[in-house]
Amino acid sequence: MPLRIIAQQLSHPTGFLGRVMGRLMNRNNAKMNAFAVDLLNLTPIDRVLDVGFGGGNTLPSLIAQAEFVAGIDRSQIMIRQAKARYADAIAAGRAEFRHGTVEALPFEAASFDKIITVNTIYFWRSLEAGFAEAHRVLRPGGCAVVGFLPKSHMDRMGMPTDIFTARALEEVVSALENTKFVDIRMERPQPTTSWNIVIARRRLTDS
Numbered sequence: 001m002p003l004r005i006i007a008q009q010l011s012h013p014t015g016f017l018g019r020v021m022g023r024l025m026n027r028n029n030a031k032m033n034a035f036a037v038d039l040l041n042l043t044p045i046d047r048v049l050d051v052g053f054g055g056g057n058t059l060p061s062l063i064a065q066a067e068f069v070a071g072i073d074r075s076q077i078m079i080r081q082a083k084a085r086y087a088d089a090i091a092a093g094r095a096e097f098r099h100g101t102v103e104a105l106p107f108e109a110a111s112f113d114k115i116i117t118v119n120t121i122y123f124w125r126s127l128e129a130g131f132a133e134a135h136r137v138l139r140p141g142g143c144a145v146v147g148f149l150p151k152s153h154m155d156r157m158g159m160p161t162d163i164f165t166a167r168a169l170e171e172v173v174s175a176l177e178n179t180k181f182v183d184i185r186m187e188r189p190q191p192t193t194s195w196n197i198v199i200a201r202r203r204l205t206d207s
């Protein structure tokens with residue numbers, strides 16, 4: 001399959017190919033997503049939001065561990081799929097999936113204890129716009145976990161730059177600082193692991 005079509009589908013899955021891509025994402029991103037979910041340190045009273053959940057790799061463990069899970073994605077097909085797969089959790093009031101973008105999260109301020117987003121920041125219009133929204137919908141003291149392949153790795157993959165914006169770790173950290181996040185740190189299982197998981201916290205008070 002041409003790289004450009006793969007990139008388009010990763011950025012915004014649509015149609016039959018989008019469903020296939022959702023399955024591939026789940027397989028290829030499983031370790032990264034599992035590591036990112038662990039870093040959330042979920043408790044049974046947490047309300048958690050997954051931004052750009054795609055094929056939904058994180059959703060079974062988020063639903064198993066948290067009180068309430070919301071997911072947003074700009075892909076209608078990913079939303080339809082999650083609504084069908086997790087119909088029981090939705091009916092029980094423990095999950096909700098909405099169509100939307102990180103730049104305008106369709107939630108009230110301070111709605112969530114924790115936010116996770118994995119492999120999505122390459123597609124955001126602006127890191128600052130996305131993190132500002134994440135900061136707004138997090139409760140004071142809440143944390144955000146952001147997983148991504150850094151620019152050095154992405155550049156080697158040769159993805160079309162009009163679809164993928166490669167992000168360096170320093171750029172992500174600086175955008176988090178600019179949007180008032182604190183206690184920012186990066187984790188990965190091994191020093192040689194290609195991906196980065198950045199954890200950041202919203203201050204308890206805004207002063």
Ligand SMILES: C[S@@+](CC[C@H](N)C(=O)[O-])C[C@H]1O[C@@H](n2cnc3c(N)ncnc32)[C@H](O)[C@@H]1O
Pocket residue numbers: 010011012013025026029033051052053054055056057072073074075078100101102103117118119120123124125
């Ligand atoms: C490469 S997939 C990653 C899916 C999943 N998080 C994973 O790691 O397997 C990117 C997903 O983010 C969604 N997405 C991209 N940009 C977005 C944005 N600005 N707002 C909301 N969702 C977005 C896409 O529709 C797609 O489902």
